[in-house]
Amino acid sequence: MRLKYVPLQFAAILLIAACSAGPDYERPSANVPVTYKELPQGWKLAHPKDEGVAGDWWKVYNDPILNALEGQIEISNENLKAAEAAYRAAQALVSEDRASFFPTISVNAGVARGKASAQTKEKTTFSTQAGATWDVDVWGRIRRQVEGDEANAQASAADLAAAKLSAQAELASNYFSLRAQDDLKKLLDETAKGQKRSLKIAEDQYRAGLVAKSDVISARQLLEQTRAQAIATGIKRAQVDHAIAALLGKTPDQVSIVPATFATQVPSIPVSVPSALLERRPDIAAAERRMAAANAQIGFETAAYFPTLPLTASYGTASPTLGKLFSASNALWSIGATLAETVFDAGSRGAKIEAAEAGYDQKVALYRQTVLTSFQQIEDQLAALRILSQQEEAQKAVVNSAREAERLVLNQYRAGIVPFTSVIVAQTTRLSNEQAALSIRQDRLLASVSLIKALGGGWSAKAEPK
Numbered sequence: 221m222r223l224k225y226v227p228l229q230f231a232a233i234l235l236i237a238a239c240s241a242g243p244d245y246e247r248p249s250a251n252v253p254v255t256y257k258e259l260p261q262g263w264k265l266a267h268p269k270d271e272g273v274a275g276d277w278w279k280v281y282n283d284p285i286l287n288a289l290e291g292q293i294e295i296s297n298e299n300l301k302a303a304e305a306a307y308r309a310a311q312a313l314v315s316e317d318r319a320s321f322f323p324t325i326s327v328n329a330g331v332a333r334g335k336a337s338a339q340t341k342e343k344t345t346f347s348t349q350a351g352a353t354w355d356v357d358v359w360g361r362i363r364r365q366v367e368g369d370e371a372n373a374q375a376s377a378a379d380l381a382a383a384k385l386s387a388q389a390e391l392a393s394n395y396f397s398l399r400a401q402d403d404l405k406k407l408l409d410e411t412a413k414g415q416k417r418s419l420k421i422a423e424d425q426y427r428a429g430l431v432a433k434s435d436v437i438s439a440r441q442l443l444e445q446t447r448a449q450a451i452a453t454g455i456k457r458a459q460v461d462h463a464i465a466a467l468l469g470k471t472p473d474q475v476s477i478v479p480a481t482f483a484t485q486v487p488s489i490p491v492s493v494p495s496a497l498l499e500r501r502p503d504i505a506a507a508e509r510r511m512a513a514a515n516a517q518i519g520f521e522t523a524a525y526f527p528t529l530p531l532t533a534s535y536g537t538a539s540p541t542l543g544k545l546f547s548a549s550n551a552l553w554s555i556g557a558t559l560a561e562t563v564f565d566a567g568s569r570g571a572k573i574e575a576a577e578a579g580y581d582q583k584v585a586l587y588r589q590t591v592l593t594s595f596q597q598i599e600d601q602l603a604a605l606r607i608l609s610q611q612e613e614a615q616k617a618v619v620n621s622a623r624e625a626e627r628l629v630l631n632q633y634r635a636g637i638v639p640f641t642s643v644i645v646a647q648t649t650r651l652s653n654e655q656a657a658l659s660i661r662q663d664r665l666l667a668s669v670s671l672i673k674a675l676g677g678g679w680s681a682k683a684e685p686k
Contacts, residue, residue: 241526242364242519245512248584250591253494258602260609265493275678278392280487281665285477286395290388292468297387301469303380310373323531324353349552353532361523368516371509378506381679385502389673391467393666394460395477396484400662401457403482407658408450411651415443418643421634435640442644446651486609486664489671491602494595500676501594507587514580521572527561594674601671608664615657622650 255265278290294300333344419439425431465475498504535553562569629646632638 241361241523242521243515245367245515247508248511248587250498250588252498252591253595256491256494256595256599256602258599258606259491260602260606265491277672277678278388280489280672281392281484282487283395283484285480286392286484289391289395289464289468289477293387293391294384297467297469300380300384300387303376303383307373307376307380310369310376325350348537350535353530361520364516364519364523368513368520371513371516375506375509375513378502378509381502382506385673385677385679387467388677389669391464392669394463394467396662396665396669398457398460398464398477399480399482399484400658401453401460402479403658404655405450405453405457405479406481407651407654408446408453411647411654412443412446412450415439415446415647418630418647419443421630422640425634425636430636431640438640438644442647482658482661484665486605486661486668489668489675491598491671492675497594497598497676498591499681500679501674502676502679504587504590504594505681507583507590511580511583511587514576514583518573518576518580521569521576524562524569524572531555597674598671601667601674604667605664605671608660608667612657612660612664615653615660619650619653619657622646622653626650 259265276287276290278286327348327350329348331344331346333342419436422431422435422439426433426436461475461477462472464477465472468475492500498508533553533555537552626643626646626649629638629642633640633643
């Protein structure tokens with residue numbers, strides 16, 4: 221009569237197994253502003269349904285050389301290869317733990333010859349056996365472990381995306397720094413040409429007996445000084461060029477970027493609403509997934525309070541002759557279940573749960589701090605772009621005035637109205653203001669790259685593996 225209750229007993233076990241120990245995960249809240257404080261006037265917020273920066277975000281700069289370089293990052297950068305390998309390892313761990321849901325089956329066959337005592341004869345025994353063991357996940361311990369591994373694998377995937385975005389942004393910043401050096405070299409070369417003309421005027425004035433030789437010496441000194449500055453730009457350019465090669469996973473001799481005019485303009489960057497940032501930054505996604513993994517760890521440790529239920533089964537045959545090995549009369553079998561429970565562990569399980577809970581609280585704090593830092597970075601770059609844009613307009617007026625002042629002073633020197641020191645001051649001032657304008661333009665481009673990076677580039681949580 222008891223046999224008819226066996227299916228009900230197994231049904232009860234399966235029903236219990238549908239439950240998992242520990243708390244189910246719910247993403248904690250984070251401090252998200254309603255709008256951005258530093259958003260420049262006239263900028264429009266892009267809502268999630270609007271088209272923002274695309275995946276290949278660097279294309280907004282319309283620079284074919286930058287596009288070609290960025291395309292090499294994913295396949296060449298060694299740091300990205302390391303991050304990708306870490307992601308594959310996390311995926312493999314998920315597969316390994318998922319295997320625990322299923323029975324482990326083994327088979328073996330053997331032959332042995334021997335005798336039991338001095339009075340018995342030697343005999344040969346042939347045997348075969350198949351066995352299965354299955355640790356029934358009654359309290360969801362394995363499910364929590366897999367849940368945590370899956371969350372960690374997703375965090376690893378987000379880490380890979382964050383590493384890729386960081387490398388892409390660093391490459392873009394280095395590229396714009398390199399082009400800024402190209403423009404600085406061009407500016408110094410053009411300045412040297414103008415100073416060479418000033419030297420010719422000073423020499424003509426000296427030969428005419430209108431000025432002292434010191435004017436010629438001063439003009440030549442200023443010219444050589446500018447030429448030396450132009451040569452010195454090669455140091456910074458070479459360093460940035462080598463940095464780009466390293467980002468591409470190449471040696472410096474394998475990368476050569478031809479000097480070109482700094483024609484890149486600061487693009488218009490769509491800024492998504494603050495609430496969308498939680499789904500747009502891979503580092504936030506990684507922090508959130510690690511919270512989920514830490515929550516699953518609490519359930520994993522809590523399941524240790526409940527008994528385990530391993531099931532075992534085996535079937536085999538044994539015979540002194542190979543021909544009768546598989547006959548029914550030589551069959552051996554067994555089936556069994558063991559209910560095991562730890563009744564005393566001196567508080568070990570409780571301590572592990574407390575540690576898991578503390579780990580979860582830590583991950584929550586890190587997640588919230590990551591969110592706060594993200595908004596700080598965005599506000600920093602929005603402020604930088606707004607202020608640098610205003611500064612650039614003001615600097616343009618300064619440069620125009622400096623150029624006009626240089627022209628007037630040079631004409632006055634020709635007329636013998638002012639000394640050559642006035643020319644030196646005017647030319648030095650004009651060059652300094654030209655350099656400042658170039659630096660502001662470079663800073664605006666670098667700030668735009670940093671803003672795109674702070675917004676998550678073209679990444680989306682929808683791309684996260686499930």
